[in-house]
Amino acid sequence: MKPLVLICSQDREFYLTYGHILEADVFTKELADGVEDALKLAVEREPKAVLLDCQPASATGSNIFAQLKGDPRTGGLPVIALIGPGAEKQHIDLLKAGIDDSFVRPIDPAKLLDCLRAKLALAKPGSNGIANGRLLRCGSLEMNVDARRVHANGHDIHLGPLQFKLLQHLLETPGKMFSRFELKSAAWGEKIHIGERTIDVHISRIRKELKRTSAGCVIRTIRSDGYSVEEADAEPEPDGE
Numbered sequence: 068m069k070p071l072v073l074i075c076s077q078d079r080e081f082y083l084t085y086g087h088i089l090e091a092d093v094f095t096k097e098l099a100d101g102v103e104d105a106l107k108l109a110v111e112r113e114p115k116a117v118l119l120d121c122q123p124a125s126a127t128g129s130n131i132f133a134q135l136k137g138d139p140r141t142g143g144l145p146v147i148a149l150i151g152p153g154a155e156k157q158h159i160d161l162l163k164a165g166i167d168d169s170f171v172r173p174i175d176p177a178k179l180l181d182c183l184r185a186k187l188a189l190a191k192p193g194s195n196g197i198a199n200g201r202l203l204r205c206g207s208l209e210m211n212v213d214a215r216r217v218h219a220n221g222h223d224i225h226l227g228p229l230q231f232k233l234l235q236h237l238l239e240t241p242g243k244m245f246s247r248f249e250l251k252s253a254a255w256g257e258k259i260h261i262g263e264r265t266i267d268v269h270i271s272r273i274r275k276e277l278k279r280t281s282a283g284c285v286i287r288t289i290r291s292d293g294y295s296v297e298e299a300d301a302e303p304e305p306d307g308e
Contacts, residue, residue: 069095070187071112075105075131076120085118085149088176094183105131109141113227115187117146121161121169123154132166139261143228143254145186149174188215203238206283206298210238219282226276229254230269237286237296246293270294 072094076082086096097112099105109117117135121128128148135141148169150158161169168182201212208219212235217224226234236253237245245253247266254269255261274286285299 070115073114073117075099119148208282219280222280224276244289244295
């Protein structure tokens with residue numbers, strides 16, 4: 068499955084141009100034309116990265132970035148801004164706000180693709196992918212931390228950036244119970260405030276992927292205080308909280 072990149076722009080020519088660049092490589096794309104649309108699609112479609120169109124006379128791009136980074140469900144998404152000529156101040160403001168990367172247009176398409184590949188730890192065309200990397204295992208599940216890939220029984224497990232961080236933290240120490248606070252700090256950082264329900268929703272989505280691929284490991288709820296991951300036994304793990 069090709070990695071999905073969400074293109075946030077109100078300029079049809081921008082979308083067609085950069086959408087073609089992405090799809091000529093290993094990516095697929097989807098359009099978001101406003102703040103609400105961008106946040107909605109980022110949650111529902113779980114893209115791997117966001118490409119942000121920042122025009123000199125518009126604050127839309129900056130507003131989308133602020134919404135994405137401020138929402139705990141999408142705060143881990145890499146966001147790359149393409150700044151229009153003459154918007155140097157906007158460029159500086161985005162850098163101060165913590166944009167993952169930004170470029171002033173025009174930009175060499177190869178440079179943009181290299182940036183996306185680096186953010187998502189994807190191999191360059193013609194290579195055999197990332198052969199080595201730190202591996203975490205549980206049952207038949209294998210996570211390549213450096214390549215940011217998870218698979219089990221020959222099936223890829225598709226996780227959003229936050230879900231990847233949650234599962235990675237659990238897999239670092241199989242069998243250990245991590246509190247919701249510890250998991251929140253690992254995935255969102257200590258400065259982001261979210262409710263316990265948000266963590267439960269992400270854990271539920273991970274569980275569904277583990278079940279779908281018969282991964283041979285389960286995420287268990289420990290006395291409603293937290294979660295642990297361990298190899299599955301004969302009893303199936305319920306998709307509870």
